[in-house]
Amino acid sequence: MEAGGERFLRQRQVLLLFVFLGGSLAGSESRRYSVAEEKERGFLIANLAKDLGLRVEELAARGAQVVSKGNKQHFQLSHQTGDLLLNEKLDREELCGPTEPCILHFQILLQNPLQFVTNELRIIDVNDHSPVFFENEMHLKILESTLPGTVIPLGNAEDLDVGRNSLQNYTITPNSHFHVLTRSRRDGRKYPELVLDKALDREEQPELSLTLTALDGGSPPRSGTAQINIQVLDINDNAPEFAQPLYEVAVLENTPVNSVIVTVSASDLDTGSFGTISYAFFHASEEIRKTFQLNPITGDMQLVKYLNFEAINSYEVDIEAKDGGGLSGKSTVIVQVVDVNDNPPELTLSSVNSPIPENSGETVLAVFSVSDLDSGDNGRVMCSIENNLPFFLKPSVENFYTLVSEGALDRETRSEYNITITITDLGTPRLKTKYNITVLVSDVNDNAPAFTQTSYTLFVRENNSPALHIGSVSATDRDSGTNAQVTYSLLPPQDPHLPLSSLVSINADNGHLFALRSLDYEALQAFEFRVGAADRGSPALSSEALVRVLVLDANDNSPFVLYPLQNGSAPCTELVPRAAEPGYLVTKVVAVDSDSGQNAWLSYQLLKATEPGLFGVWAHNGEVRTARLLSERDAAKHRLVVLVKDNGEPPRSATATLHVLLVDGFSQPYLPLPEAAPAQAQADLLTVYLVVALASVSSLFLFSVLLFVAVRLCRRSRAASVGRCSVPEGPFPGQMVDVSGTGTLSQSYQYEVCLTGGSGTNEFKFLKPIIPNFVAQGAERVSEANPSFRKSFEFS
Numbered sequence: 155m156e157a158g159g160e161r162f163l164r165q166r167q168v169l170l171l172f173v174f175l176g177g178s179l180a181g182s183e184s185r186r187y188s189v190a191e192e193k194e195r196g197f198l199i200a201n202l203a204k205d206l207g208l209r210v211e212e213l214a215a216r217g218a219q220v221v222s223k224g225n226k227q228h229f230q231l232s233h234q235t236g237d238l239l240l241n242e243k244l245d246r247e248e249l250c251g252p253t254e255p256c257i258l259h260f261q262i263l264l265q266n267p268l269q270f271v272t273n274e275l276r277i278i279d280v281n282d283h284s285p286v287f288f289e290n291e292m293h294l295k296i297l298e299s300t301l302p303g304t305v306i307p308l309g310n311a312e313d314l315d316v317g318r319n320s321l322q323n324y325t326i327t328p329n330s331h332f333h334v335l336t337r338s339r340r341d342g343r344k345y346p347e348l349v350l351d352k353a354l355d356r357e358e359q360p361e362l363s364l365t366l367t368a369l370d371g372g373s374p375p376r377s378g379t380a381q382i383n384i385q386v387l388d389i390n391d392n393a394p395e396f397a398q399p400l401y402e403v404a405v406l407e408n409t410p411v412n413s414v415i416v417t418v419s420a421s422d423l424d425t426g427s428f429g430t431i432s433y434a435f436f437h438a439s440e441e442i443r444k445t446f447q448l449n450p451i452t453g454d455m456q457l458v459k460y461l462n463f464e465a466i467n468s469y470e471v472d473i474e475a476k477d478g479g480g481l482s483g484k485s486t487v488i489v490q491v492v493d494v495n496d497n498p499p500e501l502t503l504s505s506v507n508s509p510i511p512e513n514s515g516e517t518v519l520a521v522f523s524v525s526d527l528d529s530g531d532n533g534r535v536m537c538s539i540e541n542n543l544p545f546f547l548k549p550s551v552e553n554f555y556t557l558v559s560e561g562a563l564d565r566e567t568r569s570e571y572n573i574t575i576t577i578t579d580l581g582t583p584r585l586k587t588k589y590n591i592t593v594l595v596s597d598v599n600d601n602a603p604a605f606t607q608t609s610y611t612l613f614v615r616e617n618n619s620p621a622l623h624i625g626s627v628s629a630t631d632r633d634s635g636t637n638a639q640v641t642y643s644l645l646p647p648q649d650p651h652l653p654l655s656s657l658v659s660i661n662a663d664n665g666h667l668f669a670l671r672s673l674d675y676e677a678l679q680a681f682e683f684r685v686g687a688a689d690r691g692s693p694a695l696s697s698e699a700l701v702r703v704l705v706l707d708a709n710d711n712s713p714f715v716l717y718p719l720q721n722g723s724a725p726c727t728e729l730v731p732r733a734a735e736p737g738y739l740v741t742k743v744v745a746v747d748s749d750s751g752q753n754a755w756l757s758y759q760l761l762k763a764t765e766p767g768l769f770g771v772w773a774h775n776g777e778v779r780t781a782r783l784l785s786e787r788d789a790a791k792h793r794l795v796v797l798v799k800d801n802g803e804p805p806r807s808a809t810a811t812l813h814v815l816l817v818d819g820f821s822q823p824y825l826p827l828p829e830a831a832p833a834q835a836q837a838d839l840l841t842v843y844l845v846v847a848l849a850s851v852s853s854l855f856l857f858s859v860l861l862f863v864a865v866r867l868c869r870r871s872r873a874a875s876v877g878r879c880s881v882p883e884g885p886f887p888g889q890m891v892d893v894s895g896t897g898t899l900s901q902s903y904q905y906e907v908c909l910t911g912g913s914g915t916n917e918f919k920f921l922k923p924i925i926p927n928f929v930a931q932g933a934e935r936v937s938e939a940n941p942s943f944r945k946s947f948e949f950s
Contacts, residue, residue: 187238188276191246191256196239199229199275202262203236206271210236216264229260229275246277247314252341254279254316281319281372285311287380292366294348294382298356299389303349305335310345311368311378318371320344325367326382332364344368348382356386357423390479392423394431401487407461408494415446418453420475420483427478436474436484446471446489455487463493464527495532495581500525501589504554509594512565519545519593520557524577532581539575545593547575557591565595566632599637599691603629605699610685612667615706616675624658627665627699629687637691640665645684645698654683658703667701675707676748709802711748713756715810718743727813732784740769743776743810745798755801761809762795769814771796778812790816 187200203213214233222228230241250256255276262271289309296306313321323336324346331354335347346366354362362384369377396418403416422429432450435442446469447456455471469489476482504521526533537547537555544560557573571593578586605627612625631638642665647654659668665687681703688696718726718741728741747754758776763769768788770781778794792814799807 185271186274186276188278189240189244190278190280191244192280192282193240193243195242196230199238199240201236202231202238206262206264208236210234213264216266216269219263221261221263223259228258231262244277246279246316247283249277252314252316256316279316279319281315281370281374281376283314283319283370284376285313285321285368285370285378287311287366287368287378289380291381291383294384295387296350296354296384297387297389298354299391300350300354302351302353306348306350308334308346308348308366308382309380310343311380312343313368313370313376313378315370315372315376319376320370321368322371322375323369325369327365327367329364331362334366354386355391356388357392360386360388362386388425388428390424390428390477390481392428392477393481394420394422394475394477394483396420396473396475396483396485399485401485402490403487404490404492405457405461406492406494407463408496409457409461411457411459413457414454415457415489416455416487418455418473418475418485418487420453420485422475422477422481424477424479424481428481430478431475434474434476436472436482438471441466442469442471445469448473461491463491463529464497467491467493467529493529493532495528495579495583495585497527497532498585498587499535499577499579500527501575501577501587503589503591506591506593508592509596510559510563511598512563512595513598513600514559514563515561517559518556519559519573520591521550521554522557522575522589523552523554525553526579528579528581530581532579534580536578536580537575538578539573543571543573545571545573563595565597565634566601569595569597569634571595597634597637599633599689599693599695601632601637602695602697603631603640603687603689604697605629605685605687607699609700609702611702611704613704613706614669614673616673616708617710618669618672620669620671622669623666624669624703625667625701627660627667627685627687627701629665629697629699631689631695633689633691637689639690640687641690643686643688645686647683652681652683654681657681658683660685673705675705675750676711678705679750680704707750707753709749709753709800709804709806711753712806713745713747713798713800713808715798715808716744716746717741718810718812720810727815728778729815729817730780730784732786732788732816732818734780734784736780736782738780740778740780740814741812743771743778743796743798743812745776745808745810747800747806749800749802753800753802757799757801759797759799760794761797762793764789764792764794768792769794778814784816788816792816 185200185205189197189199202218203210206213206218208216208218210233213236218231218233220227220229220231220238227241228244230239231237232239244258246256249258256279258275258277260273260275262273263269264271287309288311292309294306308324311321311324313319320342321344323344324334326332326334326346326348329351331350331352333349333351335349336344337347338344346368364382364384366380366382367377368379369375397420398418401416401418405415409415418433420431420433422431433448433453434450435446435448445457445459445461447458448454449456453473453475455473468491469487471487471489473485473487474482475485502523502525504523506520507518508520510517510519524535524537526535535553537549539545539547539557544563545557546560548556548558550556557575573591573593575589575591576586577589578584606629607627610625610627614622614624618624627642629640629642631640641662642660643662644654644658644660656670657673659670660666661668665685667685683701683703684698685701686696686698688694718728730738730740734740743758745756745758747756756776757773758771759773760769760771760778765788768781768784769778769792771778771794776796776798778796794812794814796810796812797807798810799805
């Protein structure tokens with residue numbers, strides 16, 4: 155075809171030359187003819203003679219010939235008929251190729267005269283060529299992810315015909331996924347484009363085989379086909395799919411760690427790495443990652459820590475299955491945690507009313523709620539307290555309870571209650587919790603102070619120092635706090651004459667008693683008073699106790715000689731007949747001691763005597779008796795010094811001087827001893843001082859009583875005596891009467907001493923008992939009633 159094309163070009167050049175020359179030689183207009191290609195040789199194109207207006211003979215005579223470009227003669231001229239005939243079959247495609255219209259230029263050369271007639275022959279195309287593809291089989295690889303509407307270029311077909319006989323369009327069969335677009339280039343050639351109508355799916359149809367048909371416009375049309383083999387390339391267009399979109403599993407909360415609780419499974423229709431699946435948690439929280447572990451290959455989900463129903467009772471775990479291409483599928487695992495009774499009940503204390511007054515009635519002591527983190531029966535609870543307490547539980551709204559007292563309490567019996575609340579659930583096994591609540595009972599001033607004794611006896615030795623602690627009283631109050639703070643006080647004495655405020659005082663805080671001044675047993679042997687104890691409650695309560703103070707005697711008084719008187723101006727002389735037998739009672743030294751007890755126990759002894767051995771003194775009663783018979787050789791005058799000593803510690807003593815005159819009879823006048831006058835004067839002065847001191851202490855009342863007793867005794871003595879008995883002038887000392895009955899002068903030795911008054915000598919009228927027993931007892935009672943009684947007693 156390339157050689158034909160070159161020949162054609164050369165012919166065109168020759169024809170053009172002739173045309174130019176003909177134009178210069180003749181001016182005949184050109185004629186146009188047409189003939190369909192592929193006509194057989196000798197096909198009549200036209201009658202040139204007629205067209206040139208020449209006769210046939212003329213045409214032959216002028217040597218008419220057809221001149222074509224090139225050496226090839228496509229035409230022949232018949233001189234017999236003047237017809238222009240085809241010399242050979244004309245192939246338009248060979249002569250003109252794709253050029254349209256296809257024109258063959260030729261000239262008719264006439265001679266005599268020379269004349270050129272230019273002519274054109276148009277070769278009309280016939281549909282003698284079918285479209286032909288350069289490739290009979292095309293192989294395409296299309297991703298299954300190619301979107302519909304995607305245009306895929308195809309190899310085009312070629313049709314040598316032109317015009318309507320050329321390639322007009324393309325078709326494709328089958329056409330479920332594709333259709334063909336016929337496109338035109340600028341040169342008019344058509345080419346196909348494969349358009350994807352529906353997405354491909356490698357998993358459904360991995361390969362497709364299509365037939366591409368190229369059609370021309372001839373009649374009948376011609377066509378050419380090519381086979382298109384399409385391989386659908388896999389893309390990761392299939393996400394992994396789980397066998398179940400939702401997995402539900404129930405797991406006991408005490409399931410061991412590392413236990414597999416569920417296995418998830420997914421599949422992928424893709425192949426290769428696109429079909430390889432790995433499992434992972436999808437957007438899992440930190441809690442889920444701490445609790446579960448997922449095997450990326452097998453899909454086993456394991457526990458990595460113990461579950462706790464009370465904290466989280468269910469987990470919603472999203473699991474992602476991802477293939478090698480990055481596509482993923484998702485499934486959800488619902489893990490329901492099954493409760494196990496592993497939580498003991500709990501008590502939440504809302505309020506405690508403590509302490510509470512002991513006199514309060516039914517009172518709410520505490521408000522609390524109970525709960526159990528378990529569920530079902532494991533979370534149902536019961537509450538109880540001990541039965542031996544004055545409290546009870548009262549259920550309130552929901553799980554609230556109140557602890558209520560049954561009534562008034564007694565703090566003094568029990569000031570504190572430790573209440574144990576037991577909470578038990580109904581699970582298996584049952585769990586219990588004990589909660590202790592301490593309730594304090596506050597005090598109410600309902601108890602008065604109570605003394606440890608209803609009466610106290612305190613002993614105080616006389617001559618004590620002022621402010622001496624003599625004892626204590628103690629009272630306790632069963633209440634507490636200020637209600638139990640006891641204050642002591644002295645209550646007003648029942649005896650209005652008792653100067654209590656000057657005798658004792660009491661410490662208000664501790665009940666210590668103090669003697670405010672020195673006590674004198676001889677003046678006040680005992681006294682009693684009441685002590686009050688009051689608390690500081692509101693209102694204050696109080697009680698009282700009796701305190702009896704006994705003054706203990708101290709040996710602070712020396713014996714006092716009542717007889718013979720040691721302060722007289724003239725000493726008393728005892729007359730003893732010389733005919734007296736041994737043991738004759740000369741006289742009796744009468745002495746008293748103001749002290750008591752052993753301090754008043756007196757003993758006598760002969761300290762000095764003119765003639766030792768002649769007289770003796772009885773140690774217990776002071777009787778002076780003769781120790782032997784008297785003789786003429788014995789001196790007539792004797793001076794005896796008798797020592798009177800008490801039994802105190804240290805002992806105290808006094809002396810009595812006796813003058814004894816031995817006479818032959820009681821008619822001999824008694825003359826005072828001249829040698830005794832100086833000593834007697836000194837003794838009289840001392841006696842006067844002592845009597846004056848004792849008399850200053852005596853009261854008028856005691857003196858009157860003693861005087862009254864003395865008068866009565868005097869009257870009795872007058873009735874029983876012949877002689878006259880007179881009371882010596884001046885009072886006797888206060889120690890004259892032994893009140894306690896332990897003195898030295900017993901009943902059988904109480905005599906009336908009768909002295910005759912006169913300026914000369916005194917006569918001794920001897921000796922007659924005058925005081926009977928009942929008088930002595932009466933005197934003792936009077937002395938006990940008034941200790942000062944004996945200080946004013948006188949003999950009459």
